[in-house]
Amino acid sequence: HLTIETDCGFGYFDEEGRLTLQTKSICVYRHQLMIARGLGLPPSKIRVIQNNMGATFGYKVGPTNEHLIGACVIATGRPVYMRLDMKEHIIRTPKRSPFLMKIRVGADENGKLVGLEHYWYVDHGPYSESSQDLTNKGGQFMLAPYKVNNIRGCGYTVFTNHKWCTAFRCYGGPQTYFGGELAIDMLAEKVGMDPLDFREKNLIQPGDTLPSGQRPEVYPLQAMITHIRPFYEEAKKQAAALSTDKIKHGVGVAIGIYNSNDDGPDEANSHIELTKDGVILYNTWEDHGQGADMGCVGTAHEALRPLGLRPDQIKLVCNDTAKAPNSGAAAASRSQVMVGMAIVDSCRKLLDAMRKPDGTYRTYDEMIAEGIPTYYEGYYKATLRNVNGEVQHCTGMDDETGQGYPFANHMFGVFLAEVSVDVTTGEAKVDRMTLACDVGKINNYAVVEGQLYGGIAQGIGFALKENFEDVKKHNNLLACGFPYIKDIPDNIRLIHMESPREFGPFGASGTGEVPLSAPHAAIINAIHNACGIRLKTIPATPDRILKALEEAKK
Template identity: 50%
Template sequence: MIKKTLKINGVERILILDKDETLAQVLRDHLLLTGCKIGCGEGHCGACNVIMNGKVTRSCIYKMSRVPDHAEITTIEGVGTLSDMHPIQVAWMAYGCAQCGFCSPGFIISAKVLLDNNPSPTREEVRDWFNKQRNLCRCTGYKPLIDATMAAAAVMRGEMTKEDLVFKQTGDSIVGTNYIRPSAAQKVTGTWDFGADDALKMPSGTLRLALTQAKVSHANILNIDTAEAESMPGVVRVITAKDIKAAGGTNKINGLVMLPKHNKTDGFERPVLCDEKIFQFGDAIAIVAADTEEHARAAAEAVKVEIEELPAYMNAMDAIAPDAAEIHPGIPNAFFETNCIKGPDFDWDSIPDSQQVEIESYCSRQPHLHLEPDCGYGYIDEDGMITVHSKSIGIHLHMPMIADGIGVPMENLRIVQNHAGGTFGYKFSPTNEALIGAAVKILERPVSLVFNQFQNITYTGKRSPAFMNIKLAADENGKLLALWGNNYVDHGPYSEFGDLLTMRLSQFTGAGYGINSIRNKSTTVFTNHAWGSAFRAYGSPQSYMGSEIAIDVLAAKMGIDPFDIREMNCYKESEGSTIPTGYPPEVYCEEELFKTARPLYEAAKKRVAEKNAASDGKIKYGIGVSLGVYGCGLDGVDTSNAFAELNPDGTVTMYAAWEDHGQGADMGVLVSSHETLRQAGIRPEQIKLVMNDTKTCPNAGPAGGSRSQVMSGNACRLAAENLVAAMKKEDGTFRTYDEMVAEGLATKYEGNWVTTFCADHPIDQDTAQGDPFATYMYTIFLPEVAVNTETGKVKVEKFTCVADVGTIMNRLLVEGNFYGGLVQGIGLALTEDFEDLNHDTSLKNCGILYPNDAPDDIELHFNETYRPSGPYGAAGCGEAPLDAPHPAILNAIYNATGARITRVPARPEKVLAALKELEK
């Protein structure tokens, strides 16, 4: 042990500690200064940044033996407080920088050191500084962070005040404004606790969990020996599948088959703990419960698992090979099939080869790369309910998925969402919920389970890769006539939502265009790679890797401008255009979208031409284009519920299970309810939020597929309308709480929104025809790239985006979602992948983009076509920026160089290979 005297946030502290502890561990575990976050644990992400003796220090890798005695350390808690914020913290709120908020403390720390030493930095210097400090953000795309730093610098120079930065409400409506989300202040001051922060503050007697996990991708389990682990220091118990079964559980996750007709599985392939087979790397085999996390992890490694290793099928094509064994004996590896059959058959021989194209493409196993590792905790609550806190974005959805598996009746199970440090969809699937719930039931003690980043990357779901084979045909003028496809989706070893995902390929391949004849077959395949989970834009990135490259290839073959061919074929009411599933969209807005985008595209073409004219040829410049369409909601009839309650003090409490990835659910509930509540004189600050607890909030459905603003937004609107209607008197004034009680009127009202109109045209499981979504979002992507022809490196220099997501409910949120989604799309196109289990096991190695990898020049334009089915005319927005930016970037590479790339990521070696092909 060593003794250190440190001045932390101005207070002298005497600490006795282990010299091998990191500074982050001391700040968090000893002092509970949890504003310092641990993301990567390797010094790659900057979430742990603190100031030590005036310099930015990555505390997660800085050993206490290196910390000098009497060092002065400042954490985010010492920068500013809720009552006295630093200008940087105010700017972070004002520019919408704190989306999930996990990275915010580390960025603010870095920005403070920069501005303390350089009060007038350029935007390039700010980016370079964040890059140097290894600050990562997965939510914002970095542009708002640069904007905020520049604004804070102006305040610190005395050119403006903190008050000048903050949104000031002028009318009684906050729709379409930059009203700051309710959670922003806590996020920028480090007082917004995430799951691992909560776990540190749990009561004494809490047991810490660790997992024994598979180190191969496919094997039979012959024996599990827990004896040595059970005898190790601090270990209370080692739990295996037999313990779960002895406690009344089936040990199976319910994968919820959504489309049974052509499904060859019942959805119960995934065990809570593996006992017979290993299906993928990282599969959980045993849970160790101990007094400390260190003891639990050590014992988890001591569990002996005897295996018979089997051939591992790491992609769909290998898994469907004739000699491939069934991963789940008795179930074919190709376990689901869907066909989109729209319109009459098309005679492909009836048109010349010059008017048709066929391409093969591949969309990769993109990792979510959320900075906060998966985490959660559990306990038995005051009513005897098994209570699980996690990052779940489907708290009511996950209850039936895990209840039988762990032997807990639904009515005795409670799931609460932690403050989540980004999910981007991976938590649509349960990850740790069943493990925590089983441990609580068996141990009857509070527990916590916190992954490190290696576990987070290797044992959470990924975007399901897809192999696409697409044909397109057009008449002599470029009018699209037919689309044909044959596609394979690699969904990993577990089926959950794989049928729904594959149906998305029927719904979105060729979407945006009035194509009268479609024959598009898609097959879902079990493999031994990472299980497929939801990822932002669920299903559409795979779809548009096919159709948006194919239409570009067709345009080039026919000598038509790629923007023109898309505009010519977009949905038009005058032509009776229909979506791939055979019905008209809710609104026809694409023609106006292309009119808005036209001058922006022409300006981009001019810029690119000027750059190429001035270039020596080493760097070539190009402009790409793509069109993305995404439906808001779950297929068919969808529903959501919320409560609005008038309180004695005149405030209103909204109860809503609108789960938050970081996209801004708190703001969503606030603005969707306030727009109605303001009729009764209720101000935004008078609305209290109770969110994301199955015990207190009604079922609103999961936060996925951009359904929340439409579904939960409408539920909040209706709950507020019902309350306001009850409060309203005949003379037009409104009752107080006391008057409501005196008149015997209820003070709490439910809002229930159901897309009953989708029931009129349900999806036909044979043809995929039907009307599955309440409304759609539309986006035109216009990236400008620079391609280094000597190295193959591609840089997106500018990204222009034109979108229609209906009424914009909060501009900060919508713009922030687009900035972040576009940069995730750049990563998908150029760098990000999870393929090599020996390499792709860290944020850095998976290809996450740092500030200098993302463009500073992102230009957003929005049309706001009113959506009749949306609350106050709104659609969703979360999926829109990531449905088709990547094919646009690949199309831009072609425009720049003539090299056509149809597989992502387009890393430099792939681009160089394509360029060399041109020389043959």
């Protein structure tokens, strides 16, 4: 969670006597509830406003400073400002939960997967915050891209005296896919198959279910592998041609799937008001660097296309519990789907009210003159088609069986990593990354590609540099292994596959988390391809690579 802007915010009593907190919260209504009891105030007397600056990558799902600022405002009766320096920020704010995974997977003589047994232990630090959802991810996504009829597994949440843990982009996905995609590579090697061929042979096909027992809404992986294969074959040829005794080149692949709504019966609200100059949207699509404002404007612009509005005629009043309805948290890559569908619902209600019998639309003045309301409330609840083809709302998972219908929409990614390893120093370098992804129909390519580039960059940091174990050592950007510009290649290739989603605004799904689902696994697999070592712990630092190379010689 190495954000450039450290944890900061301020608080005061507003003109109506409400304790008002302005922070980087990405779930303003949830934080209102989470801190109310501790501060001794009813939620209605707490107002949370997001200052959408500085990014969070998920850590602001937790109330990191809201409660402290609130207590100081109550104690002093005066406005209070709080900002951490970088050392405090790194030490005091929560981190991703590490997993310990034990995985056994088998295939028959033809290279078809026959079974999976896995156990995963989630080090969640001292607090239970969202730990059930996190632990569930290990069951929902272990080998999710592949058809495995026989699965046995169990996940454990372990409370420890380690770091406070919370949500981080692709919550639970990087841990699960790191273990699963390394196991798939190792099994492909055992059966004597090319890693991409082995994956293609075992992909889920239309009608197959995910580990949770539900069918995904689309099946794009076969087409994605078809698109990425020419780049893969060319990369293998280049790796063989470029390798020397000192510098070894390698190619690795991995596949990731992730959800696009909160587990279970997720819901969102978004309201709209017609004005003389255009419209105003009211919701809590919080922004932590992903472009929430463009998501709101782009979705409403498409929904209101019959009115011919310009984007600058769509104003936003967002992320203020005193002014906007509860749209849920900007988490689980849910916002484009959930808030987007609520925006569409409100826009359709407005258009229905404005439509004249002849099919044209009333102006604002005509609406006022005829006494027709100009304010409409939109609502959406996560909807899917179950295995029987019936439309239903999402449900939670059964804790004993791991089965259910938790997710309406998903995102899909196939990662191709090209690396070089200096076997004399142990230094590994990513030379090129390719991502074929399917996030549904895309409204704004610049926003989507910004998410994809950023997620890949974070994945490179995961794979090669970043670590957080000792607060006495890992308390600045350098010590934590924050990647330098030179660590992220300019050669990042994106391939967009746009399968329309039935239950998504104009066919869209989520975007933000799939690029961080499995890029690090592809990189570690590429290191194995380059120099024959199999690292099962990240980051792949030079000392770990050299140690593995020495052990391989014995």
